[in-house]
Amino acid sequence: MKLVIAILIFFLNLFRKKKLSYQYIGKTYLVYESKFDKDIFDYCSYIRGGLLKELPNIGQRSIFFLRVNPPTPFHLIAHCYSIFVQVEHVLVKPGGRDSEGFEAGALLIPSATIAIPYLARLSNYERLKKFDFIVEYSRINLANIQGVEKFYDLQDRLLYISPTLYKLSCTSSDARRRNFIAITNFGNSEEPRRKIFLEAMRAKKIPIQNIQTWYEDIEELYARTRILVNIRQTDYHDTLEELRILPALRSGVIVISELAPYKELTRYSEFIIWGTLDELPEIIRNVQDNYGATWNSIFKTSKFTRRMNRLEQRNELTWKRWSKKMHLNLTSSS
Structure with missing residues (x-):
């Protein structure tokens, strides 16, 4: 055979x-x-x-x-x-x-x-x-x-x-290792709502990078990232992007996401920071300014480890x- x-x-x-x-x-x-x-x-x-x-x-x-x-x-x-x-x-x-x-x-x-x-x-x-x-x-x-x-x-x-997808790896916030302060990974950053968001971030001088071509060894990208920002592509497609969010969380990345309907069904939504599209820039700024304390509040809890x-x-x-x-x-x- x-x-x-x-x-x-x-x-x-x-x-x-x-x-x-x-x-x-x-x-x-x-x-x-x-x-x-x-x-x-x-x-x-x-x-x-x-x-x-x-x-x-x-x-x-x-x-x-x-x-x-x-x-x-x-x-x-x-x-x-x-x-x-x-x-x-x-x-x-x-x-x-x-x-x-x-x-x-x-x-x-x-x-x-x-x-x-x-x-x-x-x-x-x-x-x-x-x-x-x-x-x-x-x-x-x-x-x-x-x-x-x-x-x-x-x-x-x-x-x-x-x-x-990845082995649970959130033992350290290590800002020196995590040299990407905040990222998005939009395949198409010209989609109107995502473009408007990135322009708002630049206007407010809040550091963020769109990582567009990093498709292999995503685990390494997340190991070098402090904050992942999640924005839906359109006003109509509302499923939460869990293929992006959950692997990032498991890698010790703080996830800040646009509010998503029925997010509680994921069973891990409490470990994500949520806000409306208009609220996100200031939320991101606040997390960047208080990175260590925010990281500890999410990842240094036994509840997070148990849930993962x-x-x-x-x-x-x-x-x-x-x-x-x-x-x-x-x-x-x-």
């Missing part, structure tokens, strides 16, 4: 732009993209690591495909399962970019004067519904999807894995439950 898979992967890669790699572990194989997209590289790598840890517990001959639909020949040699990684913003107000045609979600827009629900925007729905399992990074996204008739068929396939460890443990439990279910399914079908 190993030789057959190697041959199949070789011939597939002759015709694919995104090349595939594979690993054999236990009685299972994991097939995945050799190079994940740069903006989600660390999260996809984290998912791959979780899978590789649990696949030996399945104990039955099978092939799992991460972000890849199994080509037909693989179905002839073993049971095949595909896993999608969902990283889109699902909370979108009506009229938002790429929102046309989506149904109302379960969550209401807090700022609306009347009860108006967010749209449940899964822009990649036609692709992801072909997968056996969907990994989701956001509890907020999940809460908005639940109960939407169009997505009923996804409910039993969803796996919530929070982005606890709990998030990791929940991820591990999710994978264990999933592998146990897969073992039972494959055992009963063999």
